[in-house]
Amino acid sequence: MNDKDKKTTSDNEVLDGSDQFAVRQAKLNGLCDSGNDPFAANWEQSHVSKEAIELLGEDEETGSDVSVAGRIVAFRLMGKAAFLKLLDRQGKIQAYVRRDEIGDDEYAAFKKLDLGDFIGVRGPLFRTKTGEVTVRAKEYRLVSKSLRPLPEKWHGLSDNDQIYRQRYLDLVVNEESRERFKSRSRIIREIREFMWERDFIEVETPMLQSVSGGAAARPFRTHFNALDCDFNLRIALELHLKRMLVGGFDRVFEVGRVFRNEGLSRRHNPEFTMLEAYQAYSDYRGMMELTRSLIQQVAERALGSLQVERPEGEVIDLSGNWREAKYKDLIIDAVGIDDWFELPKAEKLKKTKAMGIEVDPELEDFEVTNDVFEKVIEHTLVQPTFVTHIPKELCPLAKITQSDPSTIDVFELCINGQEIAPAYSEQNNPAVQRESFLKQVGEETQELDEDFLLALEHGMPPAGGMGMGIDRLVIFLTKAANIRDTILFPTLRPL
RNA sequence: GGGUCGGUAGCUCAAUCGGUAGAGCAGUGGCCUUUUAAGCCAUUGGUUCCGGGUUCGAGUCCCGGCCGGCCUACCA
Numbered sequence: 001m002n003d004k005d006k007k008t009t010s011d012n013e014v015l016d017g018s019d020q021f022a023v024r025q026a027k028l029n030g031l032c033d034s035g036n037d038p039f040a041a042n043w044e045q046s047h048v049s050k051e052a053i054e055l056l057g058e059d060e061e062t063g064s065d066v067s068v069a070g071r072i073v074a075f076r077l078m079g080k081a082a083f084l085k086l087l088d089r090q091g092k093i094q095a096y097v098r099r100d101e102i103g104d105d106e107y108a109a110f111k112k113l114d115l116g117d118f119i120g121v122r123g124p125l126f127r128t129k130t131g132e133v134t135v136r137a138k139e140y141r142l143v144s145k146s147l148r149p150l151p152e153k154w155h156g157l158s159d160n161d162q163i164y165r166q167r168y169l170d171l172v173v174n175e176e177s178r179e180r181f182k183s184r185s186r187i188i189r190e191i192r193e194f195m196w197e198r199d200f201i202e203v204e205t206p207m208l209q210s211v212s213g214g215a216a217a218r219p220f221r222t223h224f225n226a227l228d229c230d231f232n233l234r235i236a237l238e239l240h241l242k243r244m245l246v247g248g249f250d251r252v253f254e255v256g257r258v259f260r261n262e263g264l265s266r267r268h269n270p271e272f273t274m275l276e277a278y279q280a281y282s283d284y285r286g287m288m289e290l291t292r293s294l295i296q297q298v299a300e301r302a303l304g305s306l307q308v309e310r311p312e313g314e315v316i317d318l319s320g321n322w323r324e325a326k327y328k329d330l331i332i333d334a335v336g337i338d339d340w341f342e343l344p345k346a347e348k349l350k351k352t353k354a355m356g357i358e359v360d361p362e363l364e365d366f367e368v369t370n371d372v373f374e375k376v377i378e379h380t381l382v383q384p385t386f387v388t389h390i391p392k393e394l395c396p397l398a399k400i401t402q403s404d405p406s407t408i409d410v411f412e413l414c415i416n417g418q419e420i421a422p423a424y425s426e427q428n429n430p431a432v433q434r435e436s437f438l439k440q441v442g443e444e445t446q447e448l449d450e451d452f453l454l455a456l457e458h459g460m461p462p463a464g465g466m467g468m469g470i471d472r473l474v475i476f477l478t479k480a481a482n483i484r485d486t487i488l489f490p491t492l493r494p495l
Numbered sequence: 496g497g498g499u500c501g502g503u504a505g506c507u508c509a510a511u512c513g514g515u516a517g518a519g520c521a522g523u524g525g526c527c528u529u530u531u532a533a534g535c536c537a538u539u540g541g542u543u544c545c546g547g548g549u550u551c552g553a554g555u556c557c558c559g560g561c562c563g564g565c566c567u568a569c570c571a
Contacts, residue, residue, distance in 0.1 A: 017523030018540035020505060024522095074531080081528035098528060115521075129529050152506035152520050154532050159506090161563045173506090216571050236571090262570045263496085394571065412571090422571070467571095493562070 024147045027112050031142070041143040043069045043120030049086065049093035053133045056125045063125035068093055068135055069143065071172065072117050074153065082110070083134070086121065087172065094134040095121045102137060109142075115153075116146030116172075164490050177485070180478045184486060186302040187474055188255060191275060193301075194294050200251040200277060205240035207233055207257070213449045214238030214397070216440070217260040220270075233259035237276040238397065238465065239452045242426065245463055246455045250280030255470065266482050267418060270491050273470040278426070282464035284398075284409045287423035288386055291413055291466055292322055295384075295473070303477060311479055314382060316416060322384040327407070330387065331369055334376045341369070366393040381414035396436035398424035416476035423466035430456040 015023050031038060046067040047055065056063040070086030070093070080099040085092045099107040101123075113119065123138040151157040156173040163170040163177075170177050192202065210229070212219040214236030224231050237254045244252045259271045279286060299306055299318050306318040332340050335351060343351075345365045352359045352372060359371045369391070381387070389407040392400060398408040409425035427433045434453055441448050474486040484490040 015523070016539045017521095018504095020522055020540090076530050076533055077527090078530065078533075079527040081530090083530045083533085085531090094531085096529070100528080126529095128531090130531070132529095132531075134529085149505045149521055154520070155507040157506070159502090159563085161502090162506095164563095169506095214571095218570085260570070263568070265567090265570090266565085268570070396571085419571090495562075 020149045021147055024114055024145065024149075027114070028145045028147065030112075031109075031145070036142075038117075038142040038145045041141055043067070043141060043143045045069050045120070048090045049088045050090035052093055052125065052135070056127065056133045061127050065122065065124050065138075066135055067120065067122040068095070069120040070118065071146075072113060072115055072119060073150070073172070075113065075115055077111065080107075086119070094128075094132055095123075095137055095140075096126075096128070096134045097121075097137040097140060102140065106140075110140060113142060114146060114149075116148070116150045117142055118144040118146070161492075164484060164492055165495075167488055180474075180480060180485065181488060183302060183478045184474045187298055187477060188273075188470065190298040190301045191255065191294065191470070194297050195253045195277060198251070198290070200253045200279070201249055203241070203244055203249065203252050203254055204256065205234075205237060205244075205254060207259075209234050211447045211449045211451075212236075213447075213452065215258075215260075217262060220259050220261050235260050236467070237274060238467070239449055241276055241278050241465070242460060242463075243452065243455045245278055245280055246458055246460045250461060250463075251278070253277040264491065267472065267475075269471065269483050269487055272483070272487070275468040275470055276465065278463050278465045280461035280463045283425040283462065284388075284411055284423050284464055287464035287466040288324075288411055290464075291421055291423060291468070292384070294468075295415075298473075299477060308477060309479070310382070310416065310476070311481060316383060316476065318384060318415075322386060322413075324386045324388055324411075326389040327373070327387055327391065328389060330377050331372055334372060364393070366391050370394060378414060378419065379417040382417050384413065384415045386411040386413055395422075395424060396440050397427055397433075399427055416472075418472050418475075419469070420472050421466055421468035423464060426460075426463045426465045428456065428460040428462055 015026055017023060028038070044067055046052075046065075049068060049070065052066045052068055055066065068086060068088070070088035072084050073087045073092065074083075074085035076083045082097050084095050084097070086095060097107070097110055102110065119140055119142050121135050121137045121140045123136045125133055126136050128134050151169055151173050153173070157163055157166075157170050163174075171181070195202065208222070208224070208231040210231060212232040212235045214234075215238070217235045219232035219235050222231050222233065223229075235258055237256060237258065241252050241254060253275060255273065255275050257271050258274050262268060262270060264270065277287075277290070279290065282290075296306060296318055299308070308316045308318065310316060328341060332338055335355070337343070337351065340348070340351075345368060348365070348368045349359060349361055352368065355372075355376070357371065357375050359368050363371065388411045389401060389404060390410050390412060391406060392398075392408045395408050395410050398410045401407045401409050411423050412419055413421040413423070427436070430453055433456055437448055437453070471483050471486050474480065475483060478486065480486050
């Protein structure tokens with residue numbers, strides 16, 4: 001195509017090193033010409049890095065033969081010998097290669113390896129002067145050539161755009177990121193373990209839905225050619241999991257992706273992972289115990305600690321029982337007015353303005369109050385807090401509190417200044433459910449899910465239900481600053 | 496969507512008031528058989544995100560666009 005690319009076709013041409021792709025391509029071509037296609041190679045691994053390192057006892061200087069493999073992430077050549085670091089799924093292991101041990105020809109080829117290449121190394125373990133367990137190579141093999149240079153070894157990759165668009169590079173060079181995604185996987189595994197231990201069954205429900213309900217969010221729309229009809233991507237798991245309760249699966253959960261057609265922010269990605277769990281014959285109090293135990297067990301098993309230090313230094317303490325606070329009490333405390341809930345909307349607006357909060361005057365009365373919660377209170381709830389007795393207008397899928405008909409049987413768990421998990425005593429009266437759906441349909445661009453109401457009319461056991469934003473859980477458990485740091489491939493504008 | 500800050504070598508970053516675009520790492524050539532961001536010598540590499548404009552002269556100033564960070568808006 002251009003002059004630089006022409007270089008790659010000729011080994012005889014002198015490469016000045018200015019085009020690293022061309023240099024590497026030429027090395028690869030040279031190998032292929034001599035009958036060694038590295039992409040055709042494989043390698044028998046006897047140990048992964050961490051296992052191999054642990055083979056050598058504290059007081060041992062040398063050990064048995066191992067065979068390891070990985071990507072070269074450090075290469076220190078010192079004339080007739082070299083040290084290199086191989087990165088595999090468990091971490092890094094050092095290898096030591098000497099010309100007098102692998103032979104002159106092999107060593108000449110070895111010197112042409114590049115950072116980023118995958119190789120296998122076989123030989124005995126030994127301990128270096130500084131005590132690092134190292135594989136002394138009797139044999140090595142290039143098993144895959146890397147044609148492009150890795151990001152800088154010390155600073156890693158810091159350009160956000162590139163970190164998200166080329167996550168694989170971030171994972172190779174940034175250990176913090178690598179560890180965070182291992183933690184995420186472990187957290188989700190421990191969530192499943194916990195639910196199984198509690199006798200829940202994991203199910204999978206449709207992502208493509210003709211009516212998307214269970215939350216008030218705008219859906220993504222798509223088209224199904226075979227039936228020539230439009231579908232929505234799901235915005236919640238709720239309505240299908242409740243159908244499972246109707247069907248007699250009285251403890252069910254699902255961990256899955258939901259999609260909401262909303263903006264991006266530090267806390268929002270349009271596709272994110274939810275856990276929803278429904279337990280028949282329980283209620284929101286039961287879900288409170290379940291949710292607390294779940295997070296405690298997951299933190300204990302996945303991280304080994306119930307204390308999580310925030311980047312700012314404050315320690316989130318997950319141990320013991322957690323604080324409970326009534327929504328109304330938190331509001332009254334924040335605004336400093338005992339009869340806040342009796343004030344007309346105009347007075348509330350005056351007060352919020354005096355507090356320096358911008359509130360849209362078109363909002364409903366309860367929405368003004370909820371703005372106070374979201375803008376003033378939520379970010380202060382760093383230690384785990386169950387917010388209870390939430391106004392009924394905010395949750396159309398829950399039961400009314402017997403002792404206070406203005407509120408519903410629900411909690412909203414806040415940790416790290418964010419909503420993590422709401423839970424309800426689920427509404428199972430089909431008539432009441434229809435009524436609150438109809439109200440919602442009137443207010444928003446929601447459609448009525450008649451199929452779900454039909455299911456309810458067949459009878460759903462009383463149940464507690466809980467939904468948890470897994471990404472937000474991972475944010476605070478792994479000390480991430482941004483939801484995008486917890487999602488391998490976050491949604492980005494296509495280039 | 497709005498505000499704001501940014502985009503310079505493969506990567507991490509400099510570049511004074513508008514005056515020859517630099518460094519470290521990586522690469523290339525050489526020395527070096529226990530290194531730890533290995534070291535030493537030499538050296539290649541630039542559409543300064545893109546397109547216009549002002550100017551004798553633009554990485555720098557102006558306008559438009561693209562992409563992103565942060566804040567904000569939408570958000571059970």
